[in-house]
Amino acid sequence: MSGLWILFRRELGQTWGRGGGPVLALTFFACVATLLPLAVGASPARLASVAPGAAWLALALASLLSLERLFERDFEDGTLDLLALGPAPLEAVALAKGLAQWLANGAPLALLAPVVAVALGAGLSLVPMIFTSALIGGLGLSFTGGIGAALSLGSRRGGVLIAVIVLPLFAPPVIFGAGVIDAYASGLDWRPALSFLSAYSLAALALGPLAMAAACRNALS
Amino acid sequence: MFQALANPQRFMAFSRWAAPVLAVIAAGLLGWGLWLSFSAPEDYQQGATVRLMFIHVPAAYMAMFCYACLGAASLVGLVFRHVLADAAARACAPLGAGFTALALITGMLWGRPMWGTWWVWDARVTSVLVLFLFYIGYMALQAAIDDETRAARASGILALVGLINLPIIKFSVDWWNTLHQPASVFRKGGPSLPPEFLWPLGVMALAYMALFGALWLVRIRAEVWRKRAQSLALQAAG
Numbered sequence: 001m002s003g004l005w006i007l008f009r010r011e012l013g014q015t016w017g018r019g020g021g022p023v024l025a026l027t028f029f030a031c032v033a034t035l036l037p038l039a040v041g042a043s044p045a046r047l048a049s050v051a052p053g054a055a056w057l058a059l060a061l062a063s064l065l066s067l068e069r070l071f072e073r074d075f076e077d078g079t080l081d082l083l084a085l086g087p088a089p090l091e092a093v094a095l096a097k098g099l100a101q102w103l104a105n106g107a108p109l110a111l112l113a114p115v116v117a118v119a120l121g122a123g124l125s126l127v128p129m130i131f132t133s134a135l136i137g138g139l140g141l142s143f144t145g146g147i148g149a150a151l152s153l154g155s156r157r158g159g160v161l162i163a164v165i166v167l168p169l170f171a172p173p174v175i176f177g178a179g180v181i182d183a184y185a186s187g188l189d190w191r192p193a194l195s196f197l198s199a200y201s202l203a204a205l206a207l208g209p210l211a212m213a214a215a216c217r218n219a220l221s
Numbered sequence: 222m223f224q225a226l227a228n229p230q231r232f233m234a235f236s237r238w239a240a241p242v243l244a245v246i247a248a249g250l251l252g253w254g255l256w257l258s259f260s261a262p263e264d265y266q267q268g269a270t271v272r273l274m275f276i277h278v279p280a281a282y283m284a285m286f287c288y289a290c291l292g293a294a295s296l297v298g299l300v301f302r303h304v305l306a307d308a309a310a311r312a313c314a315p316l317g318a319g320f321t322a323l324a325l326i327t328g329m330l331w332g333r334p335m336w337g338t339w340w341v342w343d344a345r346v347t348s349v350l351v352l353f354l355f356y357i358g359y360m361a362l363q364a365a366i367d368d369e370t371r372a373a374r375a376s377g378i379l380a381l382v383g384l385i386n387l388p389i390i391k392f393s394v395d396w397w398n399t400l401h402q403p404a405s406v407f408r409k410g411g412p413s414l415p416p417e418f419l420w421p422l423g424v425m426a427l428a429y430m431a432l433f434g435a436l437w438l439v440r441i442r443a444e445v446w447r448k449r450a451q452s453l454a455l456q457a458a459g
Contacts (some may be wrong), residue, residue: 147382151375155365165358165379168351169386172393179397196396200389211382218374 004092007083011100014073015066022066022108029062029109033116048121052130052181055117059109059134059177060170063141066105067149067166068159070097071212075153075219084220094150094212098143098205106138122185129184133197137177140201143208144169150215172200229305229445236438243435250428257421273331274418279426280324283433284352287317288387290437291359295380298373305441307373308448310380311363312440316433318356324349344398348391355383369448 015021036054037047074080083093113134114127122130148166152158176197183190226232254275264271291313298306328346329339340346359376366372 147379151362151379152365154368154371155362155375156367157365161361161365164354164361168354168358168390169382171351171390172386175393175397196393200393203389207385211378214378215375218371218378221371221374 003086004088004096007088007093008096008100011097012104015069015100015104022105025062025065025105026108026112028065029058029112029116032058032061033120036120044121048123051117051120051122052126052185053178054120055113055122055130056134056137056174056178056181058116059113059137060141060167060174062109063106063138063145064163064166066101067145067162070101070146070149071153071216072149072158075216080216081220084216090213090216091209094146094209094216095205098146098208098212101146102139102142106142107135110134110138117181122181126181126185129181129190133177133180133194136194136198136201137173140173140197140204141170143201143204144173147208147211147215150212150219153215153219173197176200227303227305232305233442233445236442240435240438240442243431243438247428247431247435250424250431254421254425254428257424261417261421267335270331270334271418273327275421275425277324277327277331278422279429280320280327281349282426283429284317284321284324284349286430287313287320287433288352288356288383291317292380292384295377296384299377299381304448305445307370307377308441308444309437310377311373312437312444314356314360314363314376316436316440318353318360320429320433321349321353321356325353344395347398348394351390351394352387355387359383 033054036050036058040046040050071080074083084090110131114122114130117130118124118127145162145166148162148169151165152161155161176193179193180190180197183193226235258272258275261272261275263269291310294306294310294313297303298310325346328349332341333339359379362379363372363376366375
């Protein structure tokens with residue numbers, strides 16, 4: 001257990017510390033949000049109607065950014081080989097990596113998401129709901145994305161490949177995440193959407209590490 | 222039967238005559254189905270465009286059927302590490318993508334006169350589009366990894382991830398569509414098809430199945446030959 005804790009702290013430090021860490025993803029998120037009014041027009045009514053959805057779309061795109069480094073660096077310098085030989089199963093390693101990815105990338109993005117949505121014209125009353133849905137959804141995005149990152153290990157052109165593999169799989173969290181906010185904003189019952197989103201994230205948390213570990217073993221073989 | 226065919230030599234002997242037989246069956250059924258389609262009466266609302274259904278609906282059905290085949294082949298390939306199953310999965314994906322594209326394109330051609338628009342973000346249309354994108358992602362992953370066994374295993378894992386995820390995506394898209402107001406141009410289908418429409422539809426569905434079977438066998442054979450040629454070339458190079 002303590003070994004996994006150390007691994008988790010290491011992953012957290014690496015995701016947080018090197019190569020810009022979450023700052024890069026946050027800046028990307030802000031950039032996408034900035035381009036939106038430039039593309040669809042600055043009319044407040046139009047922006048406000050798409051703000052929560054646009055925030056979720058930008059969130060999904062921003063969570064792709066750091067996926068490439070999730071396994072690739074450890075794969076290239078041989079750390080992944082050592083981790084595979086170590087006492088902890090690769091599934092636990094994948095779990096630690098996914099959780100660290102969520103805390104170091106998903107959580108800062110979830111903090112920024114309400115800011116972006118409000119800047120685009122969403123009501124202030126939506127802020128807690130946007131944060132909650134982005135935080136819960138971020139867990140699902142991290143673990144689903146991690147599968148793509150592990151699968152593309154050892155391939156040519158990793159980054160684009162991860163996006164192509166993973167983005168179709170992001171459909172459910174985006175639908176439920178934006179659905180929570182949409183339902184809440186229009187006074188409907190938002191709990192079903194939030195339950196579905198949580199269910200998706202928990203399923204990704206449970207099954208994602210299995211697929212990631214299988215993909216890592218395959219890449220190392 | 223599958224166990225017997227798992228032997229590549231036996232499979233090659235079997236598919237050598239099975240593929241042409243299936244192709245002949247497919248051609249016969251296609252001819253019969255098309256004749257039935259064109260002799261079917263015109264729909265009182267849709268007129269002659271209803272005939273597009275006999276091309277469109279079986280393609281959509283095959284899009285999902287191919288994915289089931291891809292998933293099954295990937296599972297067998299991953300569990301038993303069987304070369305032939307890997308070849309089958311690899312051969313299946315472009316066929317599935319082709320049927321999915323056919324379903325999308327004929328759907329657009331049908332949508333233009335019937336709904337008045339090429340594209341509707343309807344639940345079914347959207348989930349078929351996601352399925353198409355998923356096929357593309359699968360093929361991209363396979364093409365991006367140089368080592369063939371490794372590529373087969375990685376894409377096999379992706380196919381299984383998709384097998385779990387595609388029903389979830391289907392569910393979520395349906396849910397999304399009921400949350401947002403469904404497009405008003407989309408007309409819910411009638412209660413049940415009259416027999417003069419059901420017959421051409423059924424025959425065309427069988428024709429597509431036979432066509433897929435024939436093409437799949439031919440493509441698996443091509444995969445086996447390609448591997449054999451590769452190993453011969455390696456031997457010759459010493």
